[in-house]
Amino acid sequence: MTDFKVIGAGLGRTGTLSLKMALEQLGFDPCHHFIETVLHPERNHFYQAHAEDGSNEEVIKEFFAGYQATVDFPGAWFYEKFMEWNPDAKVILTVRDTPESYVKSTQATSFCSNANSNWLSWKLDWWVRCYYGRPHSIAHRSLIKRHLGVNPNHYKTDLGKMYTEWNAKVKRVVPAEKLLVFNVKEGWAPLCEFLGVPIPDTPFPRVNSTEQYNSYPGNKEFLRARRAVYGIQVAIGIVIIGVLVKYALQLFGLV
Numbered sequence: 645m646t647d648f649k650v651i652g653a654g655l656g657r658t659g660t661l662s663l664k665m666a667l668e669q670l671g672f673d674p675c676h677h678f679i680e681t682v683l684h685p686e687r688n689h690f691y692q693a694h695a696e697d698g699s700n701e702e703v704i705k706e707f708f709a710g711y712q713a714t715v716d717f718p719g720a721w722f723y724e725k726f727m728e729w730n731p732d733a734k735v736i737l738t739v740r741d742t743p744e745s746y747v748k749s750t751q752a753t754s755f756c757s758n759a760n761s762n763w764l765s766w767k768l769d770w771w772v773r774c775y776y777g778r779p780h781s782i783a784h785r786s787l788i789k790r791h792l793g794v795n796p797n798h799y800k801t802d803l804g805k806m807y808t809e810w811n812a813k814v815k816r817v818v819p820a821e822k823l824l825v826f827n828v829k830e831g832w833a834p835l836c837e838f839l840g841v842p843i844p845d846t847p848f849p850r851v852n853s854t855e856q857y858n859s860y861p862g863n864k865e866f867l868r869a870r871r872a873v874y875g876i877q878v879a880i881g882i883v884i885i886g887v888l889v890k891y892a893l894q895l896f897g898l899v
Contacts, residue, residue, distance in 0.1 A: 647712065652719060654736065657754055660852075715736070718787070734839065831848040
């Protein structure tokens, strides 16, 4: 059973880990975030079970049992359901300054495969990610398309549009009196006022920058392998161009 006081409806890479730490400091502890899947892998059978039967609510309740709050994926997928189960809970929609800043952040981190410019580069990127990814991370990425309606890692997906449409839907669905649209740059004041708690005398948490994200175990190895694969693609491209140029010169009798 879930007993949420706070429901995070914002997409990942919108300050959700900073918000998790802030909420826990304010007493909404523990708060679920995707990082919990690394810290508590014993619950990760949820991904396979949810993939097999998305309508099984008991699977969702078991996965989030014991948490007072949730932010980031996979919790954000279920914000409407969580509102039904926890009618007194408040909802926080974390946002970035602009859709462009969201795209820049995600293309450098969680949805970096989206930055590829062609099918071959994208497919090679996907294979590398599958090789280095944890099993639950791979399942997680497969489920994202189901819940967001698009594959954010596909090179043709418009991440800015995805972000804008997701936020617009949250604003339509959640009653205004229960919703806080929050940029973590705003700090403690609007968050504490919304939740009705005192403002701490410590700085607002600032964590999980692009640099920090890419330094985590797994992510670091993936990026190293990704750069190697990209280098191989460039080398192959240079060889092919060289062969074609030589053939053209021979064809026209220039060599």
